[in-house]
Amino acid sequence: MRSFVTSFAFVLALAPAAAFAQNSTTTAQQPPAGQQPPAQPPAGQPPAGQPPAAAQPPAAPAAPKLGFKAPAGMLIVQVKPDQTAVFEEMMDKIKSGVANATDADVKAQAGSWHYYKGTEPGQGGNVMYIVLIEPAKPGTEYQFFEVIQKTLTDEEKRNPATGEMYKKYNAAIAGMSLINLTPAGK
Numbered sequence: 001m002r003s004f005v006t007s008f009a010f011v012l013a014l015a016p017a018a019a020f021a022q023n024s025t026t027t028a029q030q031p032p033a034g035q036q037p038p039a040q041p042p043a044g045q046p047p048a049g050q051p052p053a054a055a056q057p058p059a060a061p062a063a064p065k066l067g068f069k070a071p072a073g074m075l076i077v078q079v080k081p082d083q084t085a086v087f088e089e090m091m092d093k094i095k096s097g098v099a100n101a102t103d104a105d106v107k108a109q110a111g112s113w114h115y116y117k118g119t120e121p122g123q124g125g126n127v128m129y130i131v132l133i134e135p136a137k138p139g140t141e142y143q144f145f146e147v148i149q150k151t152l153t154d155e156e157k158r159n160p161a162t163g164e165m166y167k168k169y170n171a172a173i174a175g176m177s178l179i180n181l182t183p184a185g186k
Contacts, residue, residue: 083172097151
């Protein structure tokens with residue numbers, strides 16, 4: 001009951017603001033008495049006073065799904081004990097893919113990817129891997145599947161086996177943590 005009373009009071013408090021906003025919008029859309037409403041531009045054209053779409057700046061690129069904000073980055077990856085070969089296959093695919101990429105941004109990652117296998121068991125018996133990205137470039141995508149996707153040909157992307165490959169790689173990973181690394185010391 002207390003939640004209902006609080007919610008009802010909140011709605012009542014906002015009602016005048018909502019009514020004012022609706023009146024302002026309605027008033028703004030209505031021309032003053034005796035004036036004609038402004039003509040609407042033909043479909044697909046911008047309203048008067050706005051530049052055409054081609055003159056507008058392009059939209060900012062989407063932020064990476066997995067990126068670093070420091071000169072180096074580390075991923076601590078927990079891999080299921082029976083899936084280490086699958087994880088290492090994926091890492092080798094990434095390393096060879098970026099080395100042979102035609103996309104300059106992806107190719108710039110060549111030599112940056114290093115991975116190490118822990119000798120001690122991780123949580124729940126998982127095998128711990130350290131993936132070190134050095135140097136790491138802020139704003140660059142380092143999510144495993146996104147990087148692989150950028151290295152595939154159009155034909156490989158359409159191939160149903162690619163979807164199965166992603167499922168296999170995804171099933172190997174039990175968990176992951178990201179750490180941004182900044183040089184320290186001399």
